[in-house]
Amino acid sequence: MSDIIRRDPRAEWIARNRLHPLHASLQTAQTSWMGPNGLIRKNPHAIGFIGPNGLKRIDRSGAQQGGSSKRSTAKAEVQLPLHVIEQPSFHIVVVPDMVGGRLSSHDKDLLGLANKLAGSEGAVVAVVFGEHKESAFDTAGVDRLLHIQGEAFDGYAPEQRVLALSAVDNQLTPRHWLIPDSRTGGGELGRRLAAKLGERPATRIWQVADGQCIGRAGAGREDLARRAPRLILAAAECADPVGDSRHEVRPVELQDQIAQCLPRIENLGAVAVNPALIPMAEAEFILSGGNGVQDWTQFHQAAEALGATEGASRVAVDDGFMPRDRQVGATGTWVTARVYMAVGISGAIQHLQGIGACDKVVAINMDPGCDMIKRADLSVIGDSAAILQALIERVTEFRQGGARDAA
Amino acid sequence: MPLNTLNIITLVSVGAHPMSGRARRAEQDARAVELGLRLAGERLRILHAGDPEEEALRAYLGMGLAEMTVLQQPPQADALPALSDYLRQAGAQLVLTGTQAETGEGSGMLPYLLAEQLGWPLVVGLAEVESVTDGVAQVLQALPRGQRRRLQVRLPFLASVDNAAPTARQSAFGPARRGQLQAQAVSVVEDVLFSEAQLQPARPRPKRLKVIKAKTGAERMKAATAKASGGGGQVLKDVSPEAGAEAILKLLTDEGVLR
């Protein structure tokens, strides 16, 4: 955005006209200022605006923009204070999953927990295997970075990695090992390490405080509270990630050679999985069609273009457009997709029940009053065929663009 | 080597229904039995350490097995030594287990510890055994969200299965009732965990609100009182299909589901 400040005559006029309904919202939104004694003073009357029915409304989401707010470019990133541990009295070692070479949110939660456990005395060590693309270890709370590289650690090599970690254990004798209890590698690595070290780990931990930790037990109906052991496999959201400090990310090296083992498990690589064949309950992205889908060929094309797993409403299945195992809903499959895109599905209660666990729901429908729209995070009202067609084109473009960027 | 000559043992436990908590066959263990049955047919052996009187165990027999071995133990005993002793002598080439128990601690450590004690490789999340040639198995490992990885591993090995393994077949009442539970006495090793840890009903964990990096009190206030997102979605009405598609694409890329 340009830095040139432009006048908005209309806004100024509204600001002068006290009878204009938008007048209040265009007043200088100085709702708080530093008082003479250094206290923050607030003017509760200055905030909010008059709603259409004449009542004063306060919108704290910040979505309502005051007309006279200064249009300025975003302020430069605040430099966070640097947290330095020169001589750590102990170590907390975190082994992040590094899905896609970056810290996942689960990893960041663990680093947050590690910083909580390290306090001002200990150092948080992150052990990272192989190449990575992460550039924000500092703000995530990594005091020391132990980067272990080598062909033997690339790809799926849990046994070799465990050997490396036991070397780390010898060198640093960390007070705690923190490993994400995830399906993306951490859960397995942590347990292998536990078996190797002979430590009994605490698993699925969601709270560590005062030397006690609480984790889910059994099938999740119970919690197990116990003294925090050395090895903690923590669940996502076990602690808040680090947010207000910067860390050194000082590199450390392993002194000893890591023992080499003959891999007993050989990785032959990922298998190309057709998204259409992924069990629906597991699929991450589902494109689901219902009674409102006119052109099923196009629907299948769209699913292919989007790389989505196909689903269907009961009616679409009953009418024979989709096989029975693709039915979503209370009487079909309960799905857990991150994004669930419903095309021409009005949203019978059984169907909405079945998508209860979905994160984001996108609805494409002709009828703006249907229940699916009420559930959806994003709804587009209109002809599904035209929207799908436009979407196919956009996605194809997007992928080609992505390929160019990567090149 | 044809798959059906493999010597397979599946370890099973007593599960608990997630809603009622009633004893049942454990979901993942049942999937492990299913995988075993598909590989070895009726030659599959199943093994449990615990109470041979437990009726829920019969649900495994109801999947079409004539008998199962139960290493007799009290509930608080450590199953590991008994199981590893038994497995060492059982001559199995493949031992299947679930990922974690549905009752008790459910740490999911058992397959790892067993593999460590037996000195066998462990495949985590076995989805399918594709072939076995010259004592080397080619298997598919399940990754999150339906992805698969192909691994090669030498027999004998241990494998845990999760919910990506084939769904367990129905347990039929007749065979379940006729099946034999062969109890075997074993020496009991007490598990020390529960002397210091307590089980309590699971506390629900609220979904975390968006993490706010607030620099000032006002910002924190604003963040704390912000509307929870999703209180009503965005509705695009009377827009061109292209604009609609653009909005959808933006959401998809934001969510990172376009690969």
Place this chain on the structure above:
Amino acid sequence: MLNTILPILLFAALALAVLGAGKRFLMWRRGKPAKVDWLGGLLAMPRRYLVDLHHVVERDKYMSKTHVATAGGFVLAAVLAVIVHGFGLHNRILGFALLGATVLMFVGALFVAKRRRNPPARLSKGPWNRLPKSLLMFSVSFFIATLPVAGILPHDFGGWILALILAIGVAWGVSEMFFGMTWGGPMKHAFAGALHLAWHRRAERFGGGRSTGLKALNLDDPNASLGVEKPTDFTWNQLLGFDACVQCGKCEAVCPAFAAGQPLNPKKLIQDMVIGLAGGTDANFAGSPYPGIPLGEHGGGPHQPIVNLQGKALVEADTLWSCTTCRACVEECPMMIEHVDAIVDMRRHLTLEKGATPNKGAEVLDNLIATDNPGGFAPGGRLNWAADLNLPLMSEKKQTDVLFWVGDGAFDMRNQRTLRAFVKVLKAANVDFAVLGLEERDSGDVARRLGDEATFQTLAKRNIASLAQYRFNKIVSCDPHSFHVLKNEYGALGGNYQVLHHSTYMEELIAGQQLNLGQHKGGSVTYHDPCYLGRYNGEYEAPRNVLKAIGIEVKEMERSGFRSRCCGGGGGAPITDIPGKQRIPDMRMVDIKETGAELVAVGCPQCTAMLEGVVEPRPQIKDIAELVADVLIEAPAATKQPAAALEVN
């Protein structure tokens, strides 16, 4: 010459018939033992035939009259022929009687032949198309052969040529009518049918009675194979019942699964059981095949499994799982064959021994075992729907007049509206009622009909134990399935109660002027009879009376009352979900739309769910309780308190 040939022919045919009868009887007796009243059954048989069976046949006047003439004529003619021609008792009077009988039979046979000229699809062809010719041949041959006896023609009339022709005619006639009767010809129905009526497995059905509850399976012997695997696992009188089938196809015509194109045809199923009884393939079956399954590929024998899950046997498993247990076939069957019993018997084997309940079946059964409800919901949430209603609990009250059986609809958001409406009605009428609350479990209906007798009995016994702790006069339920099971199937396990469907109870309340009702406003209304209320329990009037009381004149569907077509929701059919050409609820909705009604009143949570599953636009669906609650005038006028006297239940 005829005088020597005729007795030989007659007695030879009779002897062969007796031989065949013995053979057939032994075939039936290969089935499992069943307790029957041997002599009493035989003595009751004529009455059962002439009254009970006639009532069913009488629904088709044409066929009823035809059958009376043909069968009556034949029986008379056969007896007289044996006396006159067999024993040579050439009495003129007997001769004239025999002539009359053959004429009667001839006339009947003409009508049979007429029906066969352009037969509807439900009728079997093949040997059944030969039957009218044989009937005519029999009657004509004996008529001519008897003319001399009656003195109308001289004794030596026609010479040996006519004698030869007559001999051939008589031979044809008696071989079809006597020999064929016991050796598997179409006339088998008369022989097997008569004995089937005598030793019927539900003798209570005769004399106006009703017997619809499934029979309990004995689970005491741990080594017994459960359910029916091979034909000989049926009880012998079931096998006899299959043999009684006349292949009239009345069942086929009313079967909702057949109409929907699912692979079930009740007539073919019974005939397959006959094939299994004798051994062979279905290549010669002369009726409609199972939709989508060609003839000639399936076969079996008495000791071979009926269903082969890996390959082909007598019947495909999908055929058995297509049945909605709506009992329309049983209701229509003029031979009173029990199709549903047979299907459930075979399902029991598939579920209890093979663990082969299809689709969602296994999951539903697991849920029933682990959570006492088919949806797998937390059992503690059973009363959540009534959190704000402050319902009296049996565990607190200990005794009450009406025990309100909520059913598993408690977990279903749609059905909760019905339940709340009914509670509103109960409260308005000041009924002394209570619910079991968390002590209630699934009635076991679905488990039983999916063949899981073990789970049914467990659930039933637990429910009976819960009920035994309390004192109440009657149980009222909004769910005809629970109602039926509690009323008719818990008895065998020791639970005998007075159970009412909520429509019946509301009718009582209205009759007792305990409800202050307004008039229904809104469009025209039709009523859909739930199978488990109507055909299973004969309650057709109460719901209609309730609707009448709130000013609704029911626009009846063509298929209503005992001919009501199933919604497709019974017998676990929505769970096993066997694909067909169309859906049963869609067909029922067409029936409903034909009446032009804007609203369809129902009395069953299954029907509500199935009919509401039909894509809109369609008529609205409301439970009777909702309709009554809608017109309820609050602040009831001086209502009488219900009788406080309580008896031990």
